[in-house]
Structure formats: structure tokens, C-alpha cells
Amino acid sequence: AYIAEVVRGGLQAIPQGQIEAASSLGLKNWVITYLVVLPQALRHVIPSLIGRCVALFKDTSLVIIVGLLDFLGxxxxxxxxxxxxxxxxxAYVFCALIYWIICFSMSQYGKSIERHNQW
Known part of the structure; x- marks a missing residue:
């Protein structure tokens, strides 16, 4: 649900004029969605999406509440x-180091994607 909310925000960030311009060219709705709206929306949501994935990974230690074992458990x-x-x-220092390495690499990967997608 959190990721859907991030994507929804990205879709709402696309100006209505983009959709109207593509529609005036005679493009079908699915073509407008896949070739005009989604590429722009995904470019907007990449930073938030990476941040949400990092937060989701950090929250995996809370899975112990429902009875499943995780790394910290x-x-x-x-x-x-x-x-x-x-x-x-x-053991706790090792666990913290593993969590930090994974979160840091996910953040760096997100930054590299952002740099690559800047115009």
C-alpha cells in the first residue's frame, strides 16, 4: 500500500496537458499510459521509492511480532x-553492520539511478 501511494503521487504529478497532447495526436489510452505517463511518473517516484524500500527493509526486524524469524530474531x-x-x-554489531551495508548500498543505488535519469 505504501508503494502504491508513492506511485499514485507520481502519476498525479504528470500535468494533464501531457495526456491531452498525446490524446490529440490520436494515441490510444494504453499507449498514452505506457509511453507518455508511466516513464515520466517513474522518474518522479524513484527517490521516494528507494526511500520506501530502505524503510521496508529496516522494518523487517518487526516481522518477529507476527511469529516469523528474521535476521535480528x-x-x-x-x-x-x-x-x-x-x-x-x-552478534548485534555484526547484525548492525549487515543492515547498514544493505541500506547504504540501496541508497547509493538509488542515487546512481537519480543521477543517470537527470537531464
């Missing part, structure tokens, strides 16, 4: 294991 479970006692700080 596995570290919490291993901290309770008698064989792994005393290694909980290292």
Missing part, C-alpha cells in the same frame, strides 16, 4: 543459547 535466539553466551555484543 535469529541473533536474539542465539544469544539465549548456552554455547553462544558472551558473544551477544559481537
Amino acid at each position: 535469529m541473533i536474539k535466539a542465539s544469544a539465549q543459547d548456552p554455547e553462544w553466551l558472551g558473544y551477544d555484543v559481537e
Whole structure:
């Protein structure tokens, strides 16, 4: 639903004149949508979409609430294991490092897409 809201905002950012101009050329509605509206809308929503994906990845640690195990949940479970006692700080630092690497790379990828799409 969050991504749909981001895309909806991008679609609403397209001026109505663009659609009317394409319609006056005799293009069909699906051609207008796929060749005129969507490319412009996607260019507008890329920064918000990347930010939403990063936030979604960060929120995966909240999945433990519904009973599924995630990366952070596995570290919490291993901290309770008698064989792994005393290694909980290292495990949390490792988990934070992995989350940071993934989020940083997703942000950098988003920035490179933005730079590539600038006119």
C-alpha cells in the first residue's frame, strides 16, 4: 500500500496537458499510459521509492511480532543459547553492520539511478 501511494503521487504529478497532447495526436489510452505517463511518473517516484524500500527493509526486524524469524530474531535466539553466551555484543554489531551495508548500498543505488535519469 505504501508503494502504491508513492506511485499514485507520481502519476498525479504528470500535468494533464501531457495526456491531452498525446490524446490529440490520436494515441490510444494504453499507449498514452505506457509511453507518455508511466516513464515520466517513474522518474518522479524513484527517490521516494528507494526511500520506501530502505524503510521496508529496516522494518523487517518487526516481522518477529507476527511469529516469523528474521535476521535480528535469529541473533536474539542465539544469544539465549548456552554455547553462544558472551558473544551477544559481537552478534548485534555484526547484525548492525549487515543492515547498514544493505541500506547504504540501496541508497547509493538509488542515487546512481537519480543521477543517470537527470537531464
